Amino acid sequence: MKKILLFNSSTHDPSNSAILAKLVLKGLDYQDINLNNVQIGDVQDFRFASSWPRQDDDYYRISEQLQAADVIVLATPVYWYGVAATLKRFIDRWSESLKVDDNFRAAMQGKQIVLVIVGGDNPIVKGQPIVEQFNYICEFLGMELLTSVIGEANRPNTIQNDSHALSQAEAANTMLKKLCQ
Template sequence: MLSNSEYLATKVLDGIKYDEIWLADMKIADVKDFRFSESWPRQKDDYYVVFKQFKHADIVVFSTPIYWYGISSLLKTFIDRWSESLKTDPEFRQTAKHKKIVLVLVGGDNPREKGQIIIEQFKYICEFLGMDLYATVIGEANRSLEIKMDLKALDDAKKINQIIKEGEGGTGCIHIK
């Protein structure tokens, strides 16, 4: 069964060809800080597989429930590992530039207001890497698929879907959840 954030993301991506990555199905270790070392030891996990797909996508849809006024720990861990890629992958900054990021958030405690801190965080992340925070949609739901009752979020998702379809397109779209 789809979660509320996954359901809302499917509305954003309706009719668009995309690959899907379920971070819950991946083993991604916490970042280990070797920024000031001569090398950064490669970890034995799935980060590199997910990162490769991320690098090759033009449009990236991140969907996450709002947990304690932040993103899921799975998504946070993936993003934290970008510190490693900044040091070990000389192409990372260039491939990150101009990526279109779509952020889909769902929470139960006034998420349109309290989710703004997450949007601000993603603005800074995107600015740092030269990516474009292309669109955001925030839904309100607690129980399973309660998001279907949030007509504003569904309408916002439909509008973003149209914007993506009318946009320049690209070589690929991924949904990371």
């Protein structure tokens, strides 16, 4: 059985992106990590230094969980045409892991990523740069972007009004269930 990890990066509870991600994961066993409930500091760029000082935060524990997962669902609202700062901060710290953890790159290879994004300003079009960004991230680390589910919602609990996003979530759920058999 594949280990599935959901990273929720919205500050709303419940958020439209988390609601949509949970539809993608309906009926599957997964662990939910809300990035707003953990402390992850900003990346400190020591790539060219002889050592990288360890920060006193939750990143290392979460990174271990990330490396142990097979399927990673990243759920984010669209904030100013990009991902939420909490998700960006978490991914930025992967630079640190690449430098200090000899296993990180190998552990990330082959991971399967599902991207769930929700925005209020034509996200199907304006969210494409986010999808492309994750294509590049996946390519760089040898991961696979399985699918992206893009929803349009602005006010809390309105993702249910986006029938296209709900259909995408259902299709992604079917794909994941087959993958995890």
